[in-house]
Amino acid sequence: MAVTTVEERNKACLDACAECQQACEACNYQCCADQPEMAECARLCVDCAAICALCVTLLARGSRWAEQVCRLCAEICEACAAECDKYDVDYCRACAEACRRCAEQCRQMASATA
Structure with missing residues (x-):
C-alpha cells in the first residue's frame, strides 16, 4: 500500500x-x-487573499483545521468571484477564474474528510 503524504494529498488545493x-x-x-x-x-x-494564504499554510503543515478553513475559503472565493465578475477588465476576470478554481478545490478538500 502506497503512503500518501499530507502534501501530496493536498497539492491541488494548495496550488x-x-x-x-x-x-x-x-x-x-x-x-x-x-x-x-x-x-x-x-x-x-x-x-480572499488572506484566507487563501491561511489555507496554504494549514494545508502545507497538515493542520486538523485545514478542512474547516477550506469551507470558509470556498465561500469567500465565490463572493470575490461574483464581485470581480461585475467588472469587464482583464485582472478582474483572471481573479474571478482563480477564485472559482480555488473554491472548487477547497470544497473537494473539505468534503473529502467530512
Whole structure:
C-alpha cells in the first residue's frame, strides 16, 4: 500500500489557493489604482487573499483545521468571484477564474474528510 503524504494529498488545493492569493493581490492593487467604485472588489480581494494564504499554510503543515478553513475559503472565493465578475477588465476576470478554481478545490478538500 502506497503512503500518501499530507502534501501530496493536498497539492491541488494548495496550488489553487496559492494561485488565487496571487490573483487577488494583483486584482486588489489594480482596483485601488483604478476607480473608487471598485472599492468593494478591492476589499473582497484582500479578504480572499488572506484566507487563501491561511489555507496554504494549514494545508502545507497538515493542520486538523485545514478542512474547516477550506469551507470558509470556498465561500469567500465565490463572493470575490461574483464581485470581480461585475467588472469587464482583464485582472478582474483572471481573479474571478482563480477564485472559482480555488473554491472548487477547497470544497473537494473539505468534503473529502467530512
